[in-house]
Amino acid sequence: MLSTSNMLKMLERYENCTYGSMEIDRSTTNAEQNSYKEYVKLKAKYESLQQYQRQIFGEDLGPLSLNELEQLERQLDCTLNRIQLIRTQSMLSQLSELQVKEKMWIEANKDMQDKLEKVNQAGPSWTGGENGCSYEQQNQHPQSQGFFQPLDCNPNLQIGYNTLGTSGQLTSSTNGQNLNGIIPGWML
Known part of the structure; x- marks a missing residue:
């Protein structure tokens, strides 16, 4: 209980x-x-x-x-x-x-x-000559003479540059090639 x-x-x-x-x-x-x-x-x-x-x-x-x-x-x-x-x-x-x-x-x-x-004071300068390419050496230091070397330029290898004697030859030969589509005229 x-x-x-x-x-x-x-x-x-x-x-x-x-x-x-x-x-x-x-x-x-x-x-x-x-x-x-x-x-x-x-x-x-x-x-x-x-x-x-x-x-x-x-x-x-x-x-x-x-x-x-x-x-x-x-x-x-x-x-x-x-x-x-x-x-x-x-x-x-x-x-x-x-x-x-x-x-x-x-x-x-x-x-x-x-x-x-x-x-510009220490190194060579490149200027345009009769061939379009000439090298002038200005006040080069003895250390830099081995580094900067003149390059031989061939005026016939310049792209877009035609001399008076060869312009007729290039245009006549390239016109035929342009029509055939082989080489464009500006590459010659």
């Missing part, structure tokens, strides 16, 4: 289960009510922000008073000034970046010109 202590423990557990679930139901109801209140507040704030946005874009200005319109105008002026300041700062930073790049390119260009002048 059940002793009184067992009976009391059982009644205590029954009360905890029954009344504990009621407390949980109450807390759930309170949470739902709090959530609904928060939803209503957020919805009102959202609608207010939408109304403000429309007013900023120049819509729904009719219900505003003169003071509200002046306040809106001041806010728009302040916002416009901030936008212009940010744009100006952005343009100035881009300008300074471009100036740094310009200085780099100018220095690189100077270095290339200096190297080119050194090469």
